[in-house]
Amino acid sequence: KDTGSRLGFYDEWNKRFIKDVEPITVDSGPVKDLRFKGSKVDLTTLPIPRFYEQDGGRYVTAGLFLARNPENPDEVNLSFVRMHLQGKDRFGVSFHSRGHMWQYVEKAKEAGKPLDSAVVIGAHPALYLAAAAKITNEYHKAGALMGEAMELVNCDTVDLPIPASAEIVLEGQVMLEPEDEGPFTEYTGYISGRSTRNLFKVNAITRRKDSIFMAVAPSNSAEHLLLSGLPKQARISRGIIDFMHTPALDDIIWPVWATHFACFMTIKDTVSASPGLAQQMSLLLLGLDHYVKIVGVLPEGTDLSNTGEILETIASRCDFQMNSGVNMIGKVYSQWLDPSSVQAGISSKMILDATGPVVKSGEVDLAKVKKIKGIADASLVSGSTSLCAIRLDSKAAVNKLLDYDELKGSRLLIAVDDDIDIGDARQVLWAIATRSQPVDAVSLCDSRMVIDARKGENWTATRATLPFNK
Incomplete structure (x- = not known):
């Protein structure tokens, strides 16, 4: 596969992502052009938008939240979090993904101390992709994706490294007291009021003199879903290729319109007639990706970029009989924000094997x-x-x-x-x-x-x- 294909992109991602490129620290950079501290901090001067009619207020959506692990300060994490503007020097934030940053906040809370933090708004795209991978020490991986070391400078008021060429950086602390946050539109396309309701108090702003305020369109926008999905999808695709006993995967897609909840694969013609192989590949996918609740396997040559063709292929080739072309699994661990789940975090799953022959449809008036x-x-x-x-x-x-x-x-x-x-x-x-x-x-x-x-x-x-x- 060439790098212009989905599997080609994922392959190149995985080759780079197994490497680390150590960042380098420099004395200063464009992010230090302008500095505002203490009483000069005024977040309302930033063009923070309100995106949807039902949103609770103005939101930063392209902020990379940065902190150190309180139990291991050498470990640094950058995460995407919801940031609801609540005043000149404060945000209500939510760490409801329960990832590394949530763990850091909880550890700081147990110690009875605020968590020194920073927020990077506008940086190299590689850093955003690394942050979406849900790992730690993202600067090393961003350097690997870029093919060169990231240049970092230290914050002015907290002990944290930030990109020297960042557009805007907010410095402060996650406080022990709560703060209102939400509701806000989530990747599903629906409004969510679910929140950890933490307070991020800002004590300094540094930025370029010609800084550009960056935002990621929220909700089920393509840029939101692709940014959050690509790093995970690359690892999952590699897993399917590595752990299938025979080369079977021809192409794979998580359509943005399915909001992470559906995945469709094409199977190579050379093995498509192998009984049960499409089911095996689907079960592997479900085991690797807890977001997905619908998996479809289609013949090689199906254009997975065409949603209509995907649905038509399923309609014309799937043997719609239980334990044949259709298989179900009930009450499986899943993603918390699926609005169709009766119990949060639990979903049923469906496998559709559409690799059979075309069944001629009748007339419909x-x-x-x-x-x-x-x-x-x-x-x-x-x-x-x-x-x-x-x-x-x-x-x-x-x-x-x-x-x-x-x-x-x-x-x-x-x-x-x-x-x-x-x-x-x-x-x-x-x-x-x-x-x-x-x-x-x-x-x-x-x-x-x-x-x-x-x-x-x-x-x-x-x-x-x-x-x-x-």
Whole structure:
């Protein structure tokens, strides 16, 4: 694979990421052009935006939160955290990913001491990618990705190293007292009020004289999901290649519209006929990535960049029978922010083997389908009759869809809410990924399948809406 392909990129990432390039310390740098301390600190002078109508306020989204391990000061970590502006010198922050920074904060709290911290806003992209890898000593890995050592300078008021060429740096401490934070839109596309509610008090700001304020578009934006996903995806892809007993993986994608919750792979033609191999590869993927709850394996040559083609291939090639083309696993450890989970952190998982022969679909007359009582609208999402997305009236039963003669020509039926564009495969996939629990949402009959991708009765999540125009 060349570096222009997904697997080529992941391969090059892994080759570089196994190395360390020691950073070097310099006396000064552009980040020290302007310095504001004490009473001169005024965070409201920074162009911190409010992104979505339902957000609790203005948020820093491209801040790399930096601190030392209180029990091992040589260990430095940079993490992404939610930072809600609460005043001229303070943020409400949330460490709800429960990663290294959360552990540092908890250790400092146990010792009864504030945690010296800094926030880097605007740095080399390699540092952002290294920080998204959820490791420690990210400066070494950023240097490996860059192919040269990062230049660091010391903070003015806390003992922490920062990039000499950073745009803006905030220095301060995570205090022992709490601070309000949230709600804020998360990577799922929904608003979340879940927060650890910590206080970050800023006592100094240093920045370039021509500094650029950097922001990452939050919610389920492509830049947010790619930044947070690429480092993990590279390691997982390497794991599948290394631990499959035979070369099988042809291509792999975590579509941004599935918000980390779905992954699709293509299997090499040379081994695609091996019984159970697609299931084995899927189980390995699920073991390596706890975010994923839907895995699809498709034939080599499927364009995984085309969401419509992915769904159509599943609709036309999957043997929709339990323990054949469809397999389910219930109550598996998962990601806490899945709004469809009844119990936070627990999800059912589904494997779809779409490597079989094409099953010819029948005819579907949408005009007749729309006349069925209880159906408000319908669309052949990819243009093929094998796949149909449907909007139902509120009281209509989704499992009845498989009984209607007018829909017999479609092998895969997907019921969605009114806020989903049934002609857009990406939105349909987002509804499946964020609004359905496979064990409860999927019904099978006569080698056909229906997925209920609608919000359930006890649904509480609120979708983030744009534009914010007030």
